[in-house]
Amino acid sequence: MEEVKAIKTASIHQVPKDGSQLPLMEAFYTIQGEGGNTGTAAYFIRLGGCDVGCHWCDVKESWDAEAHPLTPIEDIVETAAAYLGKAVVITGGEPLLYNLGPLTEQLQARGIKTYIETSGAYPVSGSWDWICLSPKKFKQPDPSVYPFAHELKVVIFNKSDFKWAEEHAAKVGEHCRLYLQPEWGKANEMTPLIVEYVKNNPKWRVSLQTHKYMDIP
Numbered sequence: 300m301e302e303v304k305a306i307k308t309a310s311i312h313q314v315p316k317d318g319s320q321l322p323l324m325e326a327f328y329t330i331q332g333e334g335g336n337t338g339t340a341a342y343f344i345r346l347g348g349c350d351v352g353c354h355w356c357d358v359k360e361s362w363d364a365e366a367h368p369l370t371p372i373e374d375i376v377e378t379a380a381a382y383l384g385k386a387v388v389i390t391g392g393e394p395l396l397y398n399l400g401p402l403t404e405q406l407q408a409r410g411i412k413t414y415i416e417t418s419g420a421y422p423v424s425g426s427w428d429w430i431c432l433s434p435k436k437f438k439q440p441d442p443s444v445y446p447f448a449h450e451l452k453v454v455i456f457n458k459s460d461f462k463w464a465e466e467h468a469a470k471v472g473e474h475c476r477l478y479l480q481p482e483w484g485k486a487n488e489m490t491p492l493i494v495e496y497v498k499n500n501p502k503w504r505v506s507l508q509t510h511k512y513m514d515i516p
């Protein structure tokens with residue numbers, strides 16, 4: 300068990316610190332399904348590697364960075380620029396494991412907006428038009444990340460998560476939008492609770508994983 304952990308850490312550290320190459324799991328053009336930009340066209344770049352360990356994570360195949368090829372960022376940018384959509388969502392895995400400065404600067408230089416989905420477990424790198432912070436109990440955000448969040452999106456897995464969500468809402472900036480999103484496996488049970496909670500606490504908004512209802516990536 301310990302040995303496996305050691306191998307995983309080493310693999311993350313083999314990614315060049317200058318951000319010139321990143322472990323790319325997949326990239327796809329779709330509709331942003333969640334949060335404040337729901338319904339808008341976006342090119343998703345999913346980077347491999349995550350050490351947060353959410354037991355309900357819907358993309359566990361991303362966790363092992365070594366399973367995903369180190370890819371030059373020029374290649375990633377070139378492919379992204381070929382799509383009509385002018386917004387890119389960098390997700391993972393946990394994208395803030397890596398230096399995202401060069402990737403985001405090259406995207407913005409091509410007139411592409413840069414959005415990120417992050418747990419905030421590591422400090423922010425890169426230049427961002429929209430930061431979605433989705434904090435996790437399993438590895439809490441680095442305190443430096445809260446002021447940068449445009450959107451706080453808390454996954455609700457059980458009733459106690461509402462109180463936990465409020466603790467994080469107290470840490471973000473005044474203009475940060477607040478979202479509650481049902482954990483997909485418990486959506487039938489949690490969505491009605493979220494609806495009631497938002498009616499009683501209208502600073503919050505509902506976020507659903509609409510791509511899953513539409514059966515698109």
Ligand SMILES: C[S@@+](CC[C@H](N)C(=O)[O-])C[C@H]1O[C@@H](n2cnc3c(N)ncnc32)[C@H](O)[C@@H]1O
Pocket residue numbers: 349355356357358390391392393394416417418419432433452454480481482483484508
């Ligand atoms: C797969 S994560 C990758 C980015 C980053 N590691 C994070 O957690 O924010 C992308 C988004 O999906 C959410 N998510 C993951 N699994 C989920 C699930 N089972 N139900 C609802 N949302 C989920 C995360 O909270 C996050 O907002």
Ligand SMILES: Nc1nc2[nH]cc(C(=O)O)c2c(=O)[nH]1
Pocket residue numbers: 329330331332333343358390391416510515516
């Ligand atoms: N359509 C779509 N919207 C998303 N929003 C956040 C996603 C993610 O996995 O980060 C995601 C995703 O995987 N697909």
Ligand code: SF4
Pocket residue numbers: 349350351352353356357358359361391392393418435
């Ligand atoms: S932080 Fe994100 S990618 Fe990592 S386990 Fe949690 S939901 Fe999955």
Ligand SMILES: [Mg+2]
Pocket residue numbers: 357358
């Ligand atoms: Mg997803």
